[in-house]
Amino acid sequence: MAGLLTGLANATVNASTVLILAGLGELISERAGVLNLGVEGIMLVGALSGFVTAFVTGSYWLGFGVAILAGGLISLLHAFLCISLNSDQAVSGIMLTLLGTGLTTYFGNSWSGKSISGFPERTLPLIGDYLVEIPVIGSALFQSTVTDYAALALVPIVWCFLYRTNVGLELVSVGEDPETADTMGVDVFKMRYLAVVLGGMFAGAAGAHLSLAFNEIWSASMTAGRGWIAVALVIFARWRPERILLGAYLFGLFNALQLYSQGIDLTLGAGVPLAGLVNPVLSFVSNPTIMSTYPYIVTLLVLVVTVLRAENRELAQPSALVQSYSRELD
Amino acid sequence: MKLDVELTPREQVPRWMGYGTPVFTILAALAVSAVALLALGVSPLAAYRLMFVQTLTTSFGMTETIAKAVPLIFVGLAVYLPLKAQLWNIGAEGQLFLGAIAGSWIGVNVSLPGYALLPLMFLAGGVAGAVWIAVPAWLRAKLGINEIITTLLFVFIAAEIKNYLVRGPMQAPGANFPQTAQLPVAARLPELPVIGFPAGIVLAIAFVAVIHVVLNYTRLGFEITFIGANDEAAEHAGMSKLKIYTVVLLSGGAIAGIAGVSEIAGVQGRLRAQFAPGYGFTAIPIALLGRNGAVQVMLAACFFAVLFVGGSSIQTLLSVPAAIVDIIQALVILFLITAEFFKQYRIDLSLGERPDPGATGSVEGDL
Numbered sequence: 001m002a003g004l005l006t007g008l009a010n011a012t013v014n015a016s017t018v019l020i021l022a023g024l025g026e027l028i029s030e031r032a033g034v035l036n037l038g039v040e041g042i043m044l045v046g047a048l049s050g051f052v053t054a055f056v057t058g059s060y061w062l063g064f065g066v067a068i069l070a071g072g073l074i075s076l077l078h079a080f081l082c083i084s085l086n087s088d089q090a091v092s093g094i095m096l097t098l099l100g101t102g103l104t105t106y107f108g109n110s111w112s113g114k115s116i117s118g119f120p121e122r123t124l125p126l127i128g129d130y131l132v133e134i135p136v137i138g139s140a141l142f143q144s145t146v147t148d149y150a151a152l153a154l155v156p157i158v159w160c161f162l163y164r165t166n167v168g169l170e171l172v173s174v175g176e177d178p179e180t181a182d183t184m185g186v187d188v189f190k191m192r193y194l195a196v197v198l199g200g201m202f203a204g205a206a207g208a209h210l211s212l213a214f215n216e217i218w219s220a221s222m223t224a225g226r227g228w229i230a231v232a233l234v235i236f237a238r239w240r241p242e243r244i245l246l247g248a249y250l251f252g253l254f255n256a257l258q259l260y261s262q263g264i265d266l267t268l269g270a271g272v273p274l275a276g277l278v279n280p281v282l283s284f285v286s287n288p289t290i291m292s293t294y295p296y297i298v299t300l301l302v303l304v305v306t307v308l309r310a311e312n313r314e315l316a317q318p319s320a321l322v323q324s325y326s327r328e329l330d
Numbered sequence: 331m332k333l334d335v336e337l338t339p340r341e342q343v344p345r346w347m348g349y350g351t352p353v354f355t356i357l358a359a360l361a362v363s364a365v366a367l368l369a370l371g372v373s374p375l376a377a378y379r380l381m382f383v384q385t386l387t388t389s390f391g392m393t394e395t396i397a398k399a400v401p402l403i404f405v406g407l408a409v410y411l412p413l414k415a416q417l418w419n420i421g422a423e424g425q426l427f428l429g430a431i432a433g434s435w436i437g438v439n440v441s442l443p444g445y446a447l448l449p450l451m452f453l454a455g456g457v458a459g460a461v462w463i464a465v466p467a468w469l470r471a472k473l474g475i476n477e478i479i480t481t482l483l484f485v486f487i488a489a490e491i492k493n494y495l496v497r498g499p500m501q502a503p504g505a506n507f508p509q510t511a512q513l514p515v516a517a518r519l520p521e522l523p524v525i526g527f528p529a530g531i532v533l534a535i536a537f538v539a540v541i542h543v544v545l546n547y548t549r550l551g552f553e554i555t556f557i558g559a560n561d562e563a564a565e566h567a568g569m570s571k572l573k574i575y576t577v578v579l580l581s582g583g584a585i586a587g588i589a590g591v592s593e594i595a596g597v598q599g600r601l602r603a604q605f606a607p608g609y610g611f612t613a614i615p616i617a618l619l620g621r622n623g624a625v626q627v628m629l630a631a632c633f634f635a636v637l638f639v640g641g642s643s644i645q646t647l648l649s650v651p652a653a654i655v656d657i658i659q660a661l662v663i664l665f666l667i668t669a670e671f672f673k674q675y676r677i678d679l680s681l682g683e684r685p686d687p688g689a690t691g692s693v694e695g696d697l
Contacts, residue, residue: 037420037482077664087667090418090478094614095663102656106366109651220653228486235479289494293487300465300483307473322476 011256022230025202032195037093040227041100046207071204175318359661381640404589406616421481423610424488429455429587437517459587467579508603
């Protein structure tokens with residue numbers, strides 16, 4: 001049992017890092033009022049550019065840096081379209097996902113099948129050796145790659161940035177009420193550009209984590225829908241960075257359960273009352289394929305429950321999300 | 331020297347822009363994609379000749395194109411119709427999956443002659459697609475929850491349900507492949523006599539005609555476009571947003587479901603786990619290219635059909651990854667939304683100082 005729990009904890013934490021990184025990035029962008037449905041594409045660009053750089057130079061650190069830059073650069077396109085040209089954010093985001101998927105599949109063709117040795121798993125200095133000994137969660141949390149630690153550290157950093165710094169508060173204000181923010185002297189355009197590019201850098205890092213630490217290979221569409229889960233995660237977290245961590249672990253747990261559910265017999269014995277009725281339901285809900293819908297279903301439930309319970313039927317979402325802003329013309 | 335960029339909102343879009351934009355957009359996308367072809371050492375001229383001329387001048391290419399065009403016309407309409415009311419059905423792919431599931435279930439399990447079985451399959455597919463968009467439609471119409479995210483989330487749920495069914499309840503008995511049994515002949519769309527095109531094209535054209543007539547010549551169509559243009563004014567005029575939103579979204583879902591049936595009954599012959607055509611996302615550039623009318627949607631769908639067929643032939647003959655088609659699709663969207671901006675604003679560039687043009691509106695920002 002302890003072995004099983006340790007395995008689950010490991011798989012959960014492993015699956016959550018990429019969601020934390022991509023989710024925080026999407027959160028920053030949406031907090032400034034710009035929905036970015038291009039995360040999946042940006043992550044792929046990050047994964048391939050990071051992998052190729054690491055392969056050619058032999059340095060995974062350089063690869064990681066290049067991936068972050070590439071993520072920022074390609075999201076600049078989204079920023080330009082949505083902020084400067086007032087384009088439809090959903091359409092521009094879908095475009096970015098198509099572009100990222102297309103470009104990386106096209107140019108990554110000759111790189112698939114190659115592998116690198118990426119970020120090694122390390123324990124923390126000084127106390128690390130003791131922390132690893134904690135039962136169940138010790139090795140999951142404290143025997144990790146630098147990118148895992150970085151993702152965890154970024155949660156409080158992003159929280160402080162958004163709620164405790166001037167730039168962060170300006171960024172949030174731009175997503176809530178751009179007109180007022182503008183009147184108060186906040187440069188709406190600059191803030192939104194900053195948020196989208198920063199969000200893109202996070203997504204690039206998430207992609208690089210996949211190809212440089214999680215898998216250490218490149219394969220086409222290796223993000224496998226994690227970018228979309230990150231978009232769902234932000235809604236699940238109701239646009240709060242600390243809940244991103246919670247949600248990432250929950251979604252990571254769903255992912256881990258898919259790996260382990262086949263090894264566990266969930267069915268009730270023949271003697272238990274109603275076993276005939278309950279067992280088909282149990283085997284349906286514990287089917288690995290059905291489990292991969294859980295993040296989306298949970299997100300939809302959160303969405304509906306929040307709206308139904310909120311007094312004025314308003315979500316906690318940034319008020320100006322998906323709205324473009326232009327001075328004087330409105 | 332100072333470069334001045336002056337933006338003036340246009341009061342009227344010049345006529346040439348309305349018609350010229352789709353053409354210009356496609357040419358620009360092809361021109362930029364040529365760089366990707368050159369990067370792999372492939373001559374863009376040879377590749378495009380293979381993609382377009384070869385596809386459109388051989389009977390094999392034409393038949394393939396029509397076969398691909400059928401589901402694309404349907405999904406294009408499935409996005410276009412809600413877009414008329416300013417709603418985005420980003421999840422047509424999910425409704426398409428549900429249609430494909432319902433259609434192939436009926437096709438495999440119900441034994442009826444073709445003239446009864448095929449309509450039943452299309453009906454079931456349409457209902458399944460409508461059911462799949464019902465929750466997002468209700469959330470949008472009743473609670474005002476943005477339909478973009480909800481329709482999108484339902485895509486991923488639909489994909490997994492399909493994967494589950496073809497590995498479980500709907501898997502062909504006695505086989506290990508994740509797929510349903512082959513559809514019987516009665517459940518396959520026949521070919522048209524003489525020309526040999528897939529019969530689905532007739533149904534697709536009929537849908538284009540119906541939607542064209544409804545949008546342009548009926549009260550319902552008037553209400554849809556009115557709400558799309560100005561929902562507040564429409565509500566003051568006594569129109570029901572709830573009704574129109576429900577109607578366009580449910581019809582959109584139904585049409586996307588029908589797209590799924592047409593692809594299964596016309597092309598695939600069975601539902602497979604790998605079935606993930608991405609048509610629901612291609613529907614977005616199709617609806618954008620054709621946003622001036624249902625007939626334009628059909629033309630745009632045909633263009634993408636040529637692109638898909640041509641893409642797979644350059645993959646086989648020139649070893650160019652078919653992902654080039656994704657790149658071209660993305661660039662078409664990119665140039666289209668850029669062109670939207672130029673349709674809305676007149677842009678004047680001037681070097682150096684210039685007399686103040688007086689009080690006209692301008693957009694400020696990073697350009």
